[in-house]
Amino acid sequence: NAGVTQTPKFQVLKTGQSMTLQCAQDMNHEYMSWYRQDPGMGLRLIHYSVGAGITDQGEVPNGYNVSRSTTEDFPLRLLSAAPSQTSVYFCASSYWGTGGLGYTFGSGTRLTVV
Amino acid sequence: DAKTTQPNSMESNEEEPVHLPCNHSTISGTDYIHWYRQLPSQGPEYVIHGLTSNVNNRMASLAIAEDRKSSTLILHRATLRDAAVYYCAHYRSNYGGSQGNLIFGKGTKLSVKP
Numbered sequence: 575n576a577g578v579t580q581t582p583k584f585q586v587l588k589t590g591q592s593m594t595l596q597c598a599q600d601m602n603h604e605y606m607s608w609y610r611q612d613p614g615m616g617l618r619l620i621h622y623s624v625g626a627g628i629t630d631q632g633e634v635p636n637g638y639n640v641s642r643s644t645t646e647d648f649p650l651r652l653l654s655a656a657p658s659q660t661s662v663y664f665c666a667s668s669y670w671g672t673g674g675l676g677y678t679f680g681s682g683t684r685l686t687v688v
Numbered sequence: 689d690a691k692t693t694q695p696n697s698m699e700s701n702e703e704e705p706v707h708l709p710c711n712h713s714t715i716s717g718t719d720y721i722h723w724y725r726q727l728p729s730q731g732p733e734y735v736i737h738g739l740t741s742n743v744n745n746r747m748a749s750l751a752i753a754e755d756r757k758s759s760t761l762i763l764h765r766a767t768l769r770d771a772a773v774y775y776c777a778h779y780r781s782n783y784g785g786s787q788g789n790l791i792f793g794k795g796t797k798l799s800v801k802p
Contacts (some may be wrong), residue, residue, distance in 0.1 A: 607789065609792075615794065616792045616793055616794040617775065617792040619791065632789065633791075664731050664732070676737065677724075679732045
């Protein structure tokens, strides 16, 4: 049982480049989300999805796009990378349910934009 | 917006109990309280969550104040493997209360001394 798989684990981008961070889960979770983690800032919600075809913005959505075409996959796209997007990115998933039934996180993607 | 505040760091001795506090003075009546922990170079890991009553599981106990403005994560006997960053989060409901998002605090770094 793989859980939540994120690829790549590390990435270096030049300013202005685009890339997609991949996230896949094999637990049939309806809910998936992306967080970024910066020193001293904790985890901040970027985008989330409550099912295939449904996405919405979190606290810090600017500069990021998402789509959810299948239950399993929730990619995060950076259209034009900026140094401010240097961060560690975590994908999480959970079942749909009141109270949040415990999120499962991936191991993260460490992104550096130079 | 509801926010959580936690001490930046705490120290504990091995095999002693640890009480990790969290203030969430503006939490709404339907927001669940969650705790996660993050080991170095890993994604956050679910520990426990609750709404109004104290909760216990194999990892820890969660004590929620009667007014719900604060909570305490209790590790009954700290081990060296419990050294991690512990995040308090509130689960903000939307979609009519059937789903929501986790909003994290900035975390407490717990050090455990042998």
